[in-house]
Amino acid sequence: MRRSIFVLAFSLLASAAQAAGEANGPAPATPAPSGLSQSKFLGLLYSEIAKRTPTTSPAGAGSATASFHIDAAGKVDKVTIAQSSSPKHAEIVRKILTGLETPPPPGGSFEGSQRFNFH
Numbered sequence: 001m002r003r004s005i006f007v008l009a010f011s012l013l014a015s016a017a018q019a020a021g022e023a024n025g026p027a028p029a030t031p032a033p034s035g036l037s038q039s040k041f042l043g044l045l046y047s048e049i050a051k052r053t054p055t056t057s058p059a060g061a062g063s064a065t066a067s068f069h070i071d072a073a074g075k076v077d078k079v080t081i082a083q084s085s086s087p088k089h090a091e092i093v094r095k096i097l098t099g100l101e102t103p104p105p106p107g108g109s110f111e112g113s114q115r116f117n118f119h
Contacts, residue, residue, distance in 0.1 A: 038106045045070075045102050049114065052096045057118035059088035064118075066093050070110040074102040082113070089118060 036044075062085030069078040079097045084090035093116050 036103055036106060041103065041105050041110070045100070045110075045112075048100050048102060049096065052099055053116065054092070054118075057089070057092060059086060059092060059118065062086055062089040062118050063116060064089040064093040065113065065115040066090075066097060067111070067113040068097045070100070070102060070105050070112070072104055072108045074104050076100050089116075092116075092118070 064084035065082045067080045067082060068076050071077045076097050079094050081090045081093065084093070093114075096116070097114075
């Protein structure tokens with residue numbers, strides 16, 4: 001589980017840096033209309049994903065990788081499963097992501113991707 005969390009944090013930070021056009025470092029602190037910086041938003045997003053990720057998978061060991069989009073209201077409006085070890089793992093990831101509740105992201109929207117490893 002700790003490895004999954006590390007992968008999650010790294011992926012989110014990498015996505016933010018890429019979205020900001022930076023290849024070698026975290027995105028600068030850009031306030032959102034709600035006053036949130038990019039780093040604060042990522043911290044809240046990470047926390048929400050971690051809360052919703054089960055410590056043990058009812059589908060058993062496996063993995064899934066998904067891309068997702070968060071709209072200006074902070075709702076996930078698109079999830080694309082890029083890879084999964086089973087349809088059950090894909091469905092678990094889809095439920096984790098579609099149930100997220102975040103504040104409005106800086107810049108009006110957020111594109112991210114995440115790999116989930118289940119044990």
